[in-house]
Amino acid sequence: MARPQVFVARRIPDAGLQLIEAECDVEVWPKRLPPSPEILREKARSCVGLVSLLTDRIDAALLDAAPKLRVVSNFAVGVNNIDLAAATARKIPVGNTPGALTDATADIAVTLLLAAARRLGESSLDARAGRWLTWEPLGWLGRDLAGRTLGVVGMGRIGFATAKRLHGGWGMKVLYTARQPKPDADRELGARHVDLETLLAESDFVSVHADLNPTTKGMFGAAEFAKMKRTAVFVNTARGPHVDQPALANALRTGTIFAAGLDVTEPEPLPPEHELYSLPNCVIAPHIASATVDTRNAMATLCARNLLAGVKGERLPHCVNPAVYETQ
Numbered sequence: 001m002a003r004p005q006v007f008v009a010r011r012i013p014d015a016g017l018q019l020i021e022a023e024c025d026v027e028v029w030p031k032r033l034p035p036s037p038e039i040l041r042e043k044a045r046s047c048v049g050l051v052s053l054l055t056d057r058i059d060a061a062l063l064d065a066a067p068k069l070r071v072v073s074n075f076a077v078g079v080n081n082i083d084l085a086a087a088t089a090r091k092i093p094v095g096n097t098p099g100a101l102t103d104a105t106a107d108i109a110v111t112l113l114l115a116a117a118r119r120l121g122e123s124s125l126d127a128r129a130g131r132w133l134t135w136e137p138l139g140w141l142g143r144d145l146a147g148r149t150l151g152v153v154g155m156g157r158i159g160f161a162t163a164k165r166l167h168g169g170w171g172m173k174v175l176y177t178a179r180q181p182k183p184d185a186d187r188e189l190g191a192r193h194v195d196l197e198t199l200l201a202e203s204d205f206v207s208v209h210a211d212l213n214p215t216t217k218g219m220f221g222a223a224e225f226a227k228m229k230r231t232a233v234f235v236n237t238a239r240g241p242h243v244d245q246p247a248l249a250n251a252l253r254t255g256t257i258f259a260a261g262l263d264v265t266e267p268e269p270l271p272p273e274h275e276l277y278s279l280p281n282c283v284i285a286p287h288i289a290s291a292t293v294d295t296r297n298a299m300a301t302l303c304a305r306n307l308l309a310g311v312k313g314e315r316l317p318h319c320v321n322p323a324v325y326e327t328q
């Protein structure tokens, strides 16, 4: 019997690729940069299964060009690159990789928070550039973490793991926003469910973990930065478009807030000439939150399981549009 045809839009770890290759005819996009939308559409034309990355736009045009497609398995937890309504309308289940990257992403949120609070990027560059003249009582003064207040915007798995680290390690008080109060966070972390306005006004550190959708896009603009403390540190490990970047750059330049740590930007990659790189109080990482060996292996395994279930017509272990399984 013919094996199902699958396109994998970038080389992923063997932990997942080998599972797919054991059961399918696989073409892997071999280049470092993503396939263009035209190429992706062409590749999807004859496929039963598609492994996509957050850099691949999966929209109605692509889905319409792929009449045999039975599953899209995204190698990511976020699925904002996929038009879910279009996939659902065509009864195509979409898989993602929740849980696998929770710890690694929380680690990067804490890393960026510390780096921004303690001016690590700036002082390290100064040292390399010969601006480390002596031990200075007033040099590179940052912000303490112990006992301060953390504001978690979006208390899902990753927000919780970040808060757990900062509450457990530094005794931070935790405020959070979420669609619903989270009893686990209240109980385990003594956290308090508040509105965004209260969170911005009371937090020393604001860490973004909300998913990107039309209601969260651009949610951090000039008005939000103005509500934050002048000593506040802003961290984003979720998605770049949550933030109005010119407003953030202005807030960092004018001292409206103290510093920022970003793992995500808009666009990605952020061009080297972008203003945010020139601001000493902005630490930028190239979207590396899930970039550990074990985490990427775990993501690849989940991604393969979703794909294989989909090509066999079985329910995906992690499906973000379960409405496809409703009858009628």
Ligand code: GLV
Binding pocket: 054, 075, 076, 077, 078, 079, 101, 290
């Ligand atoms: C990474 O950003 C992901 O959504 O997995």
